[in-house]
Amino acid sequence: MPVAETDVSVELRGAMEAGQLLLHYQPKLKLAADRITDVEALLRWNHPERGLLAAGEFLDRPLSTEVAVELGHWVLRSAVQQIAEWTAAGIELGVCVNFSPRQLTDPTLLDALDSLTAQAGIPATSVNMEITEAAALSDLPLTVERVHAIRERGLDVTLDDFGTGFSSLTWLQELPVSMLKLDRSFVAQLGKHPRTDAIVEAVLHLGHALGLYTIGEGVETPEQLERLRHLECDAVQGYYISRPVPADKIPALL
Numbered sequence: 001m002p003v004a005e006t007d008v009s010v011e012l013r014g015a016m017e018a019g020q021l022l023l024h025y026q027p028k029l030k031l032a033a034d035r036i037t038d039v040e041a042l043l044r045w046n047h048p049e050r051g052l053l054a055a056g057e058f059l060d061r062p063l064s065t066e067v068a069v070e071l072g073h074w075v076l077r078s079a080v081q082q083i084a085e086w087t088a089a090g091i092e093l094g095v096c097v098n099f100s101p102r103q104l105t106d107p108t109l110l111d112a113l114d115s116l117t118a119q120a121g122i123p124a125t126s127v128n129m130e131i132t133e134a135a136a137l138s139d140l141p142l143t144v145e146r147v148h149a150i151r152e153r154g155l156d157v158t159l160d161d162f163g164t165g166f167s168s169l170t171w172l173q174e175l176p177v178s179m180l181k182l183d184r185s186f187v188a189q190l191g192k193h194p195r196t197d198a199i200v201e202a203v204l205h206l207g208h209a210l211g212l213y214t215i216g217e218g219v220e221t222p223e224q225l226e227r228l229r230h231l232e233c234d235a236v237q238g239y240y241i242s243r244p245v246p247a248d249k250i251p252a253l254l
Contacts, residue, residue, distance in 0.1 A: 101138035184218025
């Protein structure tokens with residue numbers, strides 16, 4: 001049975017119709033090349049009364065299934081349009097889009113992806129999908145099926161917040177993801193506790209042993225950056241590299 005319409009769902013539908021939603025982009029630095037090769041698309045709401053809101057300030061409440069799917073399509077469509085604009089300007093960047101549990105169970109997801117990228121004239125591989133443990137575990141068999149289908153299209157799929165869930169190692173072997181993002185809680189403790197450093201090193205080693213591209217999230221100091229470089233992490237993301245910024249600010253960062 002569909003989830004009942006909630007106040008936040010009604011507000012978000014109105015925000016979409018009023019053009020109040022937008023995307024900001026946070027760069028990821030590829031360490032071997034020392035350059036930005038990808039960005040993560042992050043939802044923002046230019047609220048008429050509360051100002052610019054990050055997603056965590058309004059997506060922490062339940063959305064109706066219908067609105068969650070509509071919002072997911074809006075984000076995907078906006079990201080694809082931005083990729084097309086950057087490509088036309090000679091800027092080649094992969095864009096990572098976060099997918100919620102409801103999006104992963106949406107039967108129209110893959111057709112929408114194919115249609116949007118074809119209309120924009122860009123390869124579907126320009127889009128990288130990111131899922132959290134919560135999204136994956138909401139319906140693991142279906143998630144595995146969807147991730148397989150996404151990977152068959154040549155897209156990368158990132159497993160976000162790795163290390164925060166009790167079952168991560170168990171179901172990591174089932175999910176055909178291609179990238180592993182180390183949770184910011186571990187990165188924040190680098191250099192402060194020998195056990196944290198050992199855990200981070202072990203996770204990065206595990207990721208590489210599985211053929212996964214590894215990303216350190218939440219890098220806020222040069223010491224954290226250099227420690228992850230020393231541990232052969234593939235890429236980093238965080239305020240030390242750049243805060244999330246509007247699309248027109250990305251070219252200057254490159």
